[in-house]
Amino acid sequence: MSAPDPRATVHAPSPSLESRFRSGDLRALSRAVTLAEAGLPAARPLLRAAREQAAHKPGIVLGITGSPGSGKSTLTDALISHLRGLGQRVAVVAVDPSSPYSGGAILGDRIRMLRHHADEGVFVRSLASRGALGGLSARTMQVLALLEGAGFDWVILETVGVGQSEVDVASACDHTLLVLTPAGGDGVQAFKAGIMEIADVIAVNKADLPGADRTVRELVAAQGLGAHDEHTWFAPIHKTVAGEGQGIAELVTAVSAHRAHLGAAGLTERRTRRAEFEVRSLVQERLLRRARATSADLYARVARGELDADAAADALLGGELT
Numbered sequence: 001m002s003a004p005d006p007r008a009t010v011h012a013p014s015p016s017l018e019s020r021f022r023s024g025d026l027r028a029l030s031r032a033v034t035l036a037e038a039g040l041p042a043a044r045p046l047l048r049a050a051r052e053q054a055a056h057k058p059g060i061v062l063g064i065t066g067s068p069g070s071g072k073s074t075l076t077d078a079l080i081s082h083l084r085g086l087g088q089r090v091a092v093v094a095v096d097p098s099s100p101y102s103g104g105a106i107l108g109d110r111i112r113m114l115r116h117h118a119d120e121g122v123f124v125r126s127l128a129s130r131g132a133l134g135g136l137s138a139r140t141m142q143v144l145a146l147l148e149g150a151g152f153d154w155v156i157l158e159t160v161g162v163g164q165s166e167v168d169v170a171s172a173c174d175h176t177l178l179v180l181t182p183a184g185g186d187g188v189q190a191f192k193a194g195i196m197e198i199a200d201v202i203a204v205n206k207a208d209l210p211g212a213d214r215t216v217r218e219l220v221a222a223q224g225l226g227a228h229d230e231h232t233w234f235a236p237i238h239k240t241v242a243g244e245g246q247g248i249a250e251l252v253t254a255v256s257a258h259r260a261h262l263g264a265a266g267l268t269e270r271r272t273r274r275a276e277f278e279v280r281s282l283v284q285e286r287l288l289r290r291a292r293a294t295s296a297d298l299y300a301r302v303a304r305g306e307l308d309a310d311a312a313a314d315a316l317l318g319g320e321l322t
């Protein structure tokens with residue numbers, strides 16, 4: 001008999017990791033997050049356990065998006081303080097510090113949020129992973145599921161408000177908070193870019209700067225332009241000054257109102273959509289990995305006209321070459 005592969009034993013889930021995770025042990029959670037982030041199979045039973053626990057006691061999984069510098073991190077920090085004051089446990093995932101857009105900002109974010117570090121009711125983690133198509137990675141969604149399963153009442157995902165991840169956030173979370181500012185026609189831009197459609201709640205942050213009221217009026221007007229009926233949810237719009245904690249209670253109330261609007265059926269629908277998005281992302285990631293690993297010869301044959309691109313794609317997907 002050959003010796004056991006040491007790598008297999010290092011990452012094998014000890015029976016107690018799952019039970020410690022289930023009992024809300026923060027070290028076990030930390031370990032689970034690390035395993036999930038690395039995409040290791042040992043994370044799978046923990047992910048199932050997390051989903052099972054969350055089904056009994058769903059948390060509020062809130063995605064925050066908005067253009068760079070709009071104040072997402074400052075708002076997140078204010079939300080942590082406010083929610084802690086209400087006795088809620090809060091987990092935060094800040095995504096994509098590797099992005100060229102966020103520069104070194106994430107470090108500042110972490111330092112700011114570190115003031116909560118001694119608080120067992122707060123968990124902050126930043127993730128570098130990016131999805132195959134530049135949006136959120138399936139690993140990020142799994143980390144959200146783990147945090148929720150660990151019993152956090154609120155799980156907040158702060159994304160870089162650029163490109164695909166800005167839109168993905170709505171598929172990865174139960175509720176989406178869009179952060180805009182009075183500056184530079186932010187609201188009109190969001191409307192044009194279709195970002196407003198994914199918002200369940202809107203913050204007009206930096207309301208201490210001129211133009212906040214006008215921005216709110218423009219947003220309200222833009223909301224009225226979209227198709228709607230008596231069931232349409234109009235994202236509540238609140239002015240905030242994140243650094244001062246102004247408007248934060250109103251945002252929390254608005255998110256809770258959206259949860260009530262969704263109801264049990266609406267929440268199940270969102271959760272199914274989240275799961276679908278995660279599975280689809282995994283499929284994309286795997287297929288692209290396979291496509292990248294494919295020998296250049298396949299592509300050379302397409303380039304020479306010996307094979308058409310559809311046939312090459314079929315071959316990659318494991319189908320017959322036609």
Ligand SMILES: Nc1nc2c(ncn2[C@@H]2O[C@H](COP(=O)(O)OP(=O)(O)OP(=O)(O)O)[C@@H](O)[C@H]2O)c(=O)[nH]1
Nearest residue numbers: 068069070071072073074102105205206241242243
């Ligand atoms: N005047 C004013 N400044 C604010 C407010 N909220 C945040 N800021 C400032 O805006 C800057 C950017 O804030 P962040 O919270 O880092 O913004 P962000 O959206 O997380 O930025 P990225 O993660 O880099 O996209 C910081 O200098 C904040 O202090 C506000 O309500 N009013």
Ligand SMILES: [Mg+2]
Nearest residue numbers: 072073105109
């Ligand atoms: Mg930030």
